[in-house]
Amino acid sequence: xxxxxxxxxxxxxxxxxxxxxxxxxxxxxxxxxxxxxxxxxxxxxxxxxxxxxxxxxxxxxxxxxxxxxxxxxxxxxxxxxxxxxxxxxxxxxxxxxxxxxxxxxxxxxxxxxxxxxxxxxxxxxxxxxxxxxxxxxxxxxxxxxxxxxxxxxxxxxxxxxxxxxxxxxxxxxxxxxxxxxxxxxxxxxxxxxxxxxxxxxxxxxxxxxxxxxxxxxxxxxxxxxxxxxxxxxxxxxxxxxxxxxxxxxxxxxxxxxxxxxxxxxxxxxxxxxxxxxxxxxxxxxxxxxxxxxxxxxxxxxxxxxxxxxxxxxxxxxxxxxxxxxxxxxxxxxxxxxxxxxxxxxxxxxxxxxxxxxxxxxxxxxxxxxxxxxxxxxxxxxxxxxxxxxxxxxxxxxxxxxxxxxxxxxxxxxxxxxxxxxxxxxxxxxxxxxxxxxxxxxxxxxxxxxxxxxxxxxxxxxxxxxxxxxxxxxxxxxxxxxxxxxxxxxxxxxxxxxxxxxxxxxxxxxxxxxxxxxxxxxxxxxxxxxxxxxxxxxxxxxxxxxxxxxxxxxxxxxxxxxxxxxxx
Numbered sequence: 001x002x003x004x005x006x007x008x009x010x011x012x013x014x015x016x017x018x019x020x021x022x023x024x025x026x027x028x029x030x031x032x033x034x035x036x037x038x039x040x041x042x043x044x045x046x047x048x049x050x051x052x053x054x055x056x057x058x059x060x061x062x063x064x065x066x067x068x069x070x071x072x073x074x075x076x077x078x079x080x081x082x083x084x085x086x087x088x089x090x091x092x093x094x095x096x097x098x099x100x101x102x103x104x105x106x107x108x109x110x111x112x113x114x115x116x117x118x119x120x121x122x123x124x125x126x127x128x129x130x131x132x133x134x135x136x137x138x139x140x141x142x143x144x145x146x147x148x149x150x151x152x153x154x155x156x157x158x159x160x161x162x163x164x165x166x167x168x169x170x171x172x173x174x175x176x177x178x179x180x181x182x183x184x185x186x187x188x189x190x191x192x193x194x195x196x197x198x199x200x201x202x203x204x205x206x207x208x209x210x211x212x213x214x215x216x217x218x219x220x221x222x223x224x225x226x227x228x229x230x231x232x233x234x235x236x237x238x239x240x241x242x243x244x245x246x247x248x249x250x251x252x253x254x255x256x257x258x259x260x261x262x263x264x265x266x267x268x269x270x271x272x273x274x275x276x277x278x279x280x281x282x283x284x285x286x287x288x289x290x291x292x293x294x295x296x297x298x299x300x301x302x303x304x305x306x307x308x309x310x311x312x313x314x315x316x317x318x319x320x321x322x323x324x325x326x327x328x329x330x331x332x333x334x335x336x337x338x339x340x341x342x343x344x345x346x347x348x349x350x351x352x353x354x355x356x357x358x359x360x361x362x363x364x365x366x367x368x369x370x371x372x373x374x375x376x377x378x379x380x381x382x383x384x385x386x387x388x389x390x391x392x393x394x395x396x397x398x399x400x401x402x403x404x405x406x407x408x409x410x411x412x413x414x415x416x417x418x419x420x421x422x423x424x425x426x427x428x429x430x431x432x433x434x435x436x437x438x439x440x441x442x443x444x445x446x447x448x449x450x451x452x453x454x455x456x457x458x459x460x461x462x463x464x465x466x467x468x469x470x471x472x473x474x475x476x477x478x479x480x481x482x483x484x485x486x487x488x489x490x491x492x493x494x495x496x497x498x499x500x501x502x503x504x505x506x507x508x509x510x511x512x513x514x515x516x517x518x519x520x521x522x523x524x525x526x527x528x529x530x531x532x533x534x535x536x537x538x539x540x541x542x543x544x545x546x547x548x549x550x551x552x553x554x555x556x557x558x559x560x561x562x563x564x565x566x567x
Contacts, residue, residue, distance in 0.1 A: 012037075016085035018092075025060050025094065026103035033062045038085040047395025049283060051307030053098070053345055057314050057321065060094030060101065065207065065466040066314055068214070069499050072281050090200065093462040098344050099321065179551055183335045187458040195460075195472055196522050203465040206521045210467040210498070213517045217499060222506045225279055229505040236266050236485070248423050257433040261440025264375075267293050268444055269488030269504065275306050276500045287400060295407025299415065300378050303400050304385030311345055313500060317457045317473035320344055325452060329356030330370055331363050333540055334457040335547045361549050364542040371449070372442035382408075446534070451475050451493035454536035455526065468523055470497040475526035477533050481508065494526065 016038050024031050030041040032055070045052045050070070058066060067076065095101030196202050217223065240263035247256035273279050274290030287302070294302040308323050315321040319336045321344050328337055328350040337360075340352045352360075359366060385391065386408065391401050424430045455473045464472075477491035489496065489504025495514050496502070502510055518525040528536060 012083045012085065014085045015088050020085075021060070021087075022094070022103050023106040025097065026105040030055060030059055032058045032060075032067075033087065033091050034064050034067050034079065036087050036091070037080070037083045038087060039079060039082040040084045041079075041082050044079075044082060044395075047392050047397070049287075049306065049392060049395075049397035049400070050310040051391070053307065054310035054314055056098040057096055057311065059096040059098070060103075061096060061462070062091045062093060065210065069501065070276075070310065070313065072277055072283070072501075075283070090204070095462055179547070179554060180335055180338065183547060184458070187456065188460070191456050191458050191460060191472060194524060195468060198460060198463045200463070203463060203468070206468055206523070207465050209517060209521055210465070213513060214499065217502070217510060217513065220509075222502055222510050223281070224506075225281075225503040226505045230270070230279075232485070233266065233270055237263060240266065248419065253424055253429045253433045254436055257436030258440055260437040264298055264437070265441050265444050266485075266488070267298050268441075269490070271298065271300075271302060271305075272489070273504055275302055275309065278501050278503045281501065283396065287397075288403075291400070291403050291407055295404045296410050299382070299408065299411040301382035301385050301404055301408075303391040303397075303404055304382050307385065307391060308345070308381070313497060316470060316497065317452055317455060318459060319457055324448075325457070326350060329353060330359050330366070331453075331541065332356070332360045332544055332548070333453045335544060335551075336457070338548060338551055357548060357552060361545045361552075363545050364538050367538060367541055368442070368446070371445040372439040374445035375438045375441050447477075447487060447490045450477060450530075450533050450537055451490070454533070454540045467498055468521075470494065471518065471523045471525065475528055475533065475536075476511070478527050478529050484508065491530075 021031055021038060024040070030045050032039050032041060041048075041055055045055055048055055067079070071079075094103070097103070192198075196206060240259050244256045244259040244263060247253070247259060270279075271290050271294040274286040274293065277283060277286045279286050279289060290302040294300045294305065312322050312324040317325055319325065319334045320341050323343070323345040325333055326343050326346065329352070332338070332352075337350060338352050340349050342349050386401060386404055389401060392398065393401070420430050420434060424433055451474055455475055457473075460469075460472075471494055474494040474497045476494045477487065479487055479491055484491075489507050492504070492507035492511060495507050495510050496504075498514060499510065515525055
């Protein structure tokens with residue numbers, strides 16, 4: 001044993017080349033880079049409390065910043081056991097397999113074979129395969145079959161639609177541009193003009209200053225939770241919950257639903273904190289707190305939320321990968337949804353069918369009505385996660401699913417059976433109570449979508465740094481301090497995306513530091529008032545709706561011309 005430990009340490013410190021890392025990924029290994037260390041996370045993938053998808057989006061990438069801000073120091077230390085080597089020099093990211101990256105196994109070294117693989121492995125792609133954004137459905141099916149046959153030995157991967165917007169727009173210039181090509185190019189050009197350059201020197205400077213800011217935030221104690229602030233939160237919960245039962249006692253069912261909805265609205269903020277380990281910074285304790293709040297009293301799955309939300313934090317506003325903006329057939333915040341993209345999170349095609357085309361055209365008008373029903377969709381997603389066992393079944397989070405199932409039994413016992421069935425006497429009153437209590441939470445769904453729906457969905461590629469991408473795809477909402485209880489920290493989403501584990505009661509203090517950082521590195525900090533932020537979102541939805549109408553008109557005209565020419 002004494003001889004094995006030095007030998008194991010020697011292997012961990014072995015310097016790996018880029019080509020060796022590529023071969024490991026090609027052979028199906030889950031390789032991520034953290035602080036210059038090469039980690040093989042194969043064994044951890046199915047045990048990760050935050051879900052497997054989040055790790056898969058980091059394969060072949062330098063995940064130092066994402067790992068640092070999303071995990072506790074104890075977890076960070078635990079990761080060292082997966083080290084298999086280290087790197088020398090600056091690492092250039094691969095495109096992860098789940099996003100369409102292709103990797104050469106060992107032995108494919110000569111020029112002819114390298115050309116056949118397209119060299120997408122090292123530089124995102126100089127000759128990438130076509131994208132379904134610009135191709136008809138039949139060629140896409142053929143292309144998927146070809147790619148599956150050529151890369152069946154690779155990781156689980158998405159369709160080739162996972163190429164970056166920048167990459168696809170350059171491909172589209174090789175043939176006659178379509179309306180969709182033009183929209184994509186315009187979005188990319190706008191972002192390239194507004195944000196810092198993507199060259200290594202510029203991005204490295206941003207990352208260095210971002211890490212310095214993180215050190216400063218730690219030194220100022222902004223990761224320390226203000227537990228006294230939660231006393232005010234708990235007092236609001238008790239008041240709203242008590243008012244619900246008082247109204248039930250006096251048979252004021254509509255008012256009871258109003259207070260219960262407000263109770264759920266307030267609960268979400270603390271569940272969000274616990275899901276990010278922002279209260280005690282302990283996985284076990286924060287999970288217990290979060291499940292009690294979300295599952296036992298809210299009827300929603302914290303495990304589903306964590307699996308979903310961690311991916312959202314890593315691939316924010318990516319139409320193919322971010323589940324938080326994948327709301328087809330009801331909403332499309334990017335023209336790229338028009339061509340039925342494949343979601344790598346849900347592992348299905350987001351079909352732009354006739355119903356979707358109708359709703360997208362009118363989505364700016366349907367936005368608020370649909371969001372008032374958002375809670376019902378969260379029930380569906382929660383049940384799907386728990387019943388199908390999508391969370392980890394072993395490892396430190398093995399018990400989470402069973403604890404959550406107990407929580408859902410408890411919730412539907414007191415809410416479904418105890419209140420709706422036993423306490424409320426007739427069907428009409430039951431319907432009013434259920435609908436009011438759920439529709440009252442609508443403003444919460446507006447708050448959640450507000451921070452991203454109006455921001456960029458362009459993918460600038462593998463060279464963009466984590467902090468720049470977060471600030472480019474997320475906005476903050478300006479509001480007076482006395483209204484913080486109503487927004488629950490969700491008004492500081494840009495700051496939260498940079499440092500997810502900072503307790504929400506400290507986000508306002510952190511905001512000033514982040515604004516100073518943005519001025520130093522030249523990244524625009526998106527800050528809108530609540531009303532103006534809503535205008536931006538409605539404006540974006542209306543713009544995409546108009547694009548859908550224009551595209552439909554063009555397609556109709558082409559069909560008519562082809563039909564006329566055939567006679």
